[in-house]
Amino acid sequence: MPGTKTELDTEKINLGPCLVKYGGVELGRTEGETIFRFTTEYQTESTEEDGDVMDIVLNHNGELEIPIVYTDPASVAKTIPWAELTTGANGDDLLKVGSAIGEVMNNYADVITIHPLAKDDADKSADIVLPSAYPMPQTLEFGHSRTGKRMNNTNFKCQKDSNGDYFTLGDNSIVAKPVASVESGTYDTAQTVELTSSTTGAEIYYTTDGTEPTTGSTLYAGSITVDSAQEIKAFATKADMIDSEVVSYFYAGTLT
Structure with missing residues (x-):
C-alpha cells in the first residue's frame, strides 16, 4: 500500500529593525524584530512496488509580521484599508474602524518593500519585496513601548503575483x-x-527636534546653522538601495 505523509517547511527570516512601505506609503521604521515567514507544505509519497519516494509541493504561505506601527490615527489607517480616516470636531485626525466581515482582502493587495536598517556600512542585509500582500484582519492590541510610544503589531499575508512570484530579494x-x-x-x-554621504546621488533627510527622520522630514539642501542646543538626526536614502542607519549629532553650550 502506498504511504503518504504531509510535512511543513518554514523559512523564518528575522530582519530586526526595518523601514516598511505598503503600496509606496511608509508604515514607519520598526523598532522591534520584523519577521518574514515563508512556509512550504509538501506531501511525501512512497510506493510499495518499486520503493520510490516522491516529495510533492502542495502549497505556499508567506506572512510578514511588523512589530510596531505607531497608533496615531493616520498610521493605523495605513494598515486598515477598510477603515475611514476623517477629521474630528477639533480638527484632529479621527479613525473610524468598522467591521471587515465580507471584505475580500485580496482586493487590498499591494507591493510591500522591506528595507532592513543597517547597523553599519558592513551590514549587507538585502531588501525583500512582496509584489502582492494585504493586511490581515486581526485583534488590535495597542501597547506602550519603554520609551512611551504607542504601538501595534500588524501582520500581512503575501500571495503570488501575475508572474507567479511570492517575493524577491533586492x-x-x-x-x-x-x-x-x-x-x-x-x-x-x-x-x-x-551633512554628506559618500554614496553618489543620495538624499539626506534630517530633524532638529529629536524626532526620528523620515522622507517626510526636511530634505538637506545646504548647511545647518546651530545657534542653540539641539540634536540633529539624519539618514541617507537612494532609489533601489537600502536606507542608511539614522545617525545623531548633539550640540550643547552657549552657541552664540
Whole structure:
C-alpha cells in the first residue's frame, strides 16, 4: 500500500529593525524584530512496488509580521484599508474602524518593500519585496513601548503575483550614512554643520527636534546653522538601495 505523509517547511527570516512601505506609503521604521515567514507544505509519497519516494509541493504561505506601527490615527489607517480616516470636531485626525466581515482582502493587495536598517556600512542585509500582500484582519492590541510610544503589531499575508512570484530579494547595497562636518560636543560659538554621504546621488533627510527622520522630514539642501542646543538626526536614502542607519549629532553650550 502506498504511504503518504504531509510535512511543513518554514523559512523564518528575522530582519530586526526595518523601514516598511505598503503600496509606496511608509508604515514607519520598526523598532522591534520584523519577521518574514515563508512556509512550504509538501506531501511525501512512497510506493510499495518499486520503493520510490516522491516529495510533492502542495502549497505556499508567506506572512510578514511588523512589530510596531505607531497608533496615531493616520498610521493605523495605513494598515486598515477598510477603515475611514476623517477629521474630528477639533480638527484632529479621527479613525473610524468598522467591521471587515465580507471584505475580500485580496482586493487590498499591494507591493510591500522591506528595507532592513543597517547597523553599519558592513551590514549587507538585502531588501525583500512582496509584489502582492494585504493586511490581515486581526485583534488590535495597542501597547506602550519603554520609551512611551504607542504601538501595534500588524501582520500581512503575501500571495503570488501575475508572474507567479511570492517575493524577491533586492539589491543589498546600503546607502552610506550621513557624516557631519562638526562633531558632537559643547561649543561657545554658533556652528555651521554640513551633512554628506559618500554614496553618489543620495538624499539626506534630517530633524532638529529629536524626532526620528523620515522622507517626510526636511530634505538637506545646504548647511545647518546651530545657534542653540539641539540634536540633529539624519539618514541617507537612494532609489533601489537600502536606507542608511539614522545617525545623531548633539550640540550643547552657549552657541552664540
